[in-house]
Amino acid sequence: MSCLMVERCGEILFENPDQNVKCVCMLGDVRLRGQTGVPAERRGSYPFIDFRLLNNTTHSGEIGTKKKVKRLLSFQRYFHASRLLRGIIPQAPLHLLDEDYLGQARHMLSKVGTWDFDIFLFDRLTNGNSLVTLLCHLFNTHGLIHHFKLDMVTLHRFLVMVQEDYHSQNPYHNAVHAADVTQAMHCYLKEPKLASFLTPLDIMLGLLAAAAHDVDHPGVNQPFLIKTNHHLANLYQASECLDVAEQRQFLGGSKNMSVLENHHWRSTIGMLRESRLLAHLPKEMTQDIEQQLGSLILATDINRQNEFLTRLKAHLHNKDLRLEDVHDRHFMLQIALKCADICNPCRIWEMSKQWSERVCEEFYRQGDLEQKFELEISPLCNQQKDSIPSIQIGFMTYIVEPLFREWARFTGNSALSESMLGHLAHNKAQWKSLLPKQHRSGAGGDGGGGGGGGPDPRPGTEDEEPTGTEGDAA
Numbered sequence: 001m002s003c004l005m006v007e008r009c010g011e012i013l014f015e016n017p018d019q020n021v022k023c024v025c026m027l028g029d030v031r032l033r034g035q036t037g038v039p040a041e042r043r044g045s046y047p048f049i050d051f052r053l054l055n056n057t058t059h060s061g062e063i064g065t066k067k068k069v070k071r072l073l074s075f076q077r078y079f080h081a082s083r084l085l086r087g088i089i090p091q092a093p094l095h096l097l098d099e100d101y102l103g104q105a106r107h108m109l110s111k112v113g114t115w116d117f118d119i120f121l122f123d124r125l126t127n128g129n130s131l132v133t134l135l136c137h138l139f140n141t142h143g144l145i146h147h148f149k150l151d152m153v154t155l156h157r158f159l160v161m162v163q164e165d166y167h168s169q170n171p172y173h174n175a176v177h178a179a180d181v182t183q184a185m186h187c188y189l190k191e192p193k194l195a196s197f198l199t200p201l202d203i204m205l206g207l208l209a210a211a212a213h214d215v216d217h218p219g220v221n222q223p224f225l226i227k228t229n230h231h232l233a234n235l236y237q238a239s240e241c242l243d244v245a246e247q248r249q250f251l252g253g254s255k256n257m258s259v260l261e262n263h264h265w266r267s268t269i270g271m272l273r274e275s276r277l278l279a280h281l282p283k284e285m286t287q288d289i290e291q292q293l294g295s296l297i298l299a300t301d302i303n304r305q306n307e308f309l310t311r312l313k314a315h316l317h318n319k320d321l322r323l324e325d326v327h328d329r330h331f332m333l334q335i336a337l338k339c340a341d342i343c344n345p346c347r348i349w350e351m352s353k354q355w356s357e358r359v360c361e362e363f364y365r366q367g368d369l370e371q372k373f374e375l376e377i378s379p380l381c382n383q384q385k386d387s388i389p390s391i392q393i394g395f396m397t398y399i400v401e402p403l404f405r406e407w408a409r410f411t412g413n414s415a416l417s418e419s420m421l422g423h424l425a426h427n428k429a430q431w432k433s434l435l436p437k438q439h440r441s442g443a444g445g446d447g448g449g450g451g452g453g454g455p456d457p458r459p460g461t462e463d464e465e466p467t468g469t470e471g472d473a474a
Helices: 069-081 103-109 119-125 130-141 152-164 175-189 200-212 222-227 231-236 244-251 259-275 283-298 302-318 326-341 349-372 388-411 415-434 437-443 462-468
Strands: 002-006 011-016 020-025 031-033 039-041
Touching: 103 119, 103 130, 119 130, 119 175, 119 349, 130 152, 130 175, 130 200, 152 175, 152 200, 152 259, 175 200, 175 326, 200 259, 200 283, 200 326, 222 231, 222 259, 231 259, 259 283, 283 326, 302 326, 302 388, 326 388, 349 388, 349 415, 388 415
Parallel strands: none
Antiparallel strands: 002 011, 011 020, 031 039
């Protein structure tokens, strides 16, 4: 594979007789070249939430996410240094991090199945490429590359597209969050009660959905997009993005179609098709993969929390889960992804606190923007009234604890489940100790969700939206 030319910062063209001439872009603006040499523009990310959004800007594809120079240079070092992308095939079993990398990141990957995995450190060691690095490693260790006969360069290109479609300026909904959710999903897929029933397809679906579940997230919630008449709200709000048969099969007939989750799913499918990662598979199989990815990603909508929790409780009470059945297995993949998406309160305090501060910073930014444009400030987005401890205590009490208690029942109180519930109790106590004194008494048994002036963040309520439209309060 020889490098033909460099067109601009971060873009390299490779010559491959089997794939004609394609452009593998190393940065955000990914393009592919076919036989004609005509660039095929990929779907553009929608713009920053600013004046243009409020003025109903329609040319969103013209406004891309600008990356910092340091990030650009780190990507250049990564791609130029990679022996794999220079076409040198390793003789030993495939490892993502080759000799060009420091051994620290590789050492961390050897412990990727441990719950105290530090995704922030891993992101630094990989020069901001935690999602790509992690996914390539997990696809290899799970045997997915061999089983599905995936082309490694094509897989890498697809994962770079996914990683770069996350907005690095978001404090919380960025590629590091996606990597964190993916690492958690990997841990859940190893739970003995689930692992023995999983097929390679189940594992691939779980990892892909975790990696892409928040792709192209704007850093604001669905009500904000609707009240500012954002084009995504107009595009997805009333659309029936899954056919009726698929809804009955995987979603239980639910028609609660979320704007953002649908966008995350459709964006993922667009990148899958553009990268042609699965083009060699039978058409019926790729269509099934796309639909199952949709039902997994749509399950992360926190407004469907009660729906999934009620179903899980019923299954556990009736003891009628049959994981040999594809539908029951898929349902538990949905539950696993929902747990992974909101598992930050179950991490060790040092990491959990970082995630909590990040998600609240994102809420506060939305509140500042709403105040700036004289819009009503959304619940939990007012920095003067909604404190981080009160937001987190309410989130833990009404969202996290109920789900993880049922997950522990499913796993038979596995060592991992016991560890997560222990961290959750400790972290909740830590946040209570940080509450202003006048609010501590009100934070007792009910979690004090409104202790800092915020609303009661219980699932299924409108007030829960900022914490819950994406379900990611840390």
